[in-house]
Amino acid sequence: xxxxTLAILLPLALxxxxxxxxxxEAAEVAADPPAAEIARAQPGLPRKPSPEGARVWFISxxxxxxxxxxxxxxxxxxxxxxxxxxDAAEHSGHHHILxxxxxxxxxxxxxxxxxxxxxxxxxxxxxxxxEPGSHTLQLxxxxxxxxxxxxxxxxxxIRVTVK
Ligand SMILES: [Cu+2]
Numbered sequence: 808x809x810x811x812t813l814a815i816l817l818p819l820a821l822x823x824x825x826x827x828x829x830x831x832e833a834a835e836v837a838a839d840p841p842a843a844e845i846a847r848a849q850p851g852l853p854r855k856p857s858p859e860g861a862r863v864w865f866i867s868x869x870x871x872x873x874x875x876x877x878x879x880x881x882x883x884x885x886x887x888x889x890x891x892x893x894d895a896a897e898h899s900g901h902h903h904i905l906x907x908x909x910x911x912x913x914x915x916x917x918x919x920x921x922x923x924x925x926x927x928x929x930x931x932x933x934x935x936x937x938e939p940g941s942h943t944l945q946l947x948x949x950x951x952x953x954x955x956x957x958x959x960x961x962x963x964x965i966r967v968t969v970k
Contacts, residue, residue, distance in 0.1 A: 851914025857956035858898050861886035863946045870965040877934035878967065880904065882946055884931070887960060892927030895951040900960070902926040903953070904933070905945040910961070916953040925953065937969045 866881035
């Protein structure tokens with residue numbers, strides 16, 4: 808009985824809401840959605856395919872390593888060609904380090920900030936000035952437009968401790 812009443816009342820309540828000015832609270836939410844919501848709602852971009860068996864990995868440092876700054880980081884790549892950013896050759900891309908952060912959205916260009924480091928000149932090595940403490944690193948290949956491939960070509964996450 809209660810369910811039946813709700814079934815009738817709910818559509819009525821929704822109808823009654825139509826045409827009425829939104830409450831202040833609702834208007835505020837509509838006018839200013841949180842940044843995360845905007846990011847989720849943003850339509851994705853096409854992703855370029857990666858061939859089967861393509862992979863990236865850290866040649867150094869090793870997972871769990873205790874290191875001193877600057878930390879020499881070397882990237883391995885197999886099954887794809889290294890190209891500069893902007894070069895759209897098939898099955899190619901450039902390296903990115905995700906530093907102390909999770910995976911980004913896979914259908915948008917990887918952003919550039921202290922946690923998302925691009926190697927758009929085709930570099931395979933970097934010396935990172937990391938603060939003492941624990942850090943996570945992950946490699947993620949991006950195409951000419953910095954968009955991860957489909958499926959993504961990424962390393963496992965490694966953790967290093969800077970003394
Ligand atoms: Cu990039």
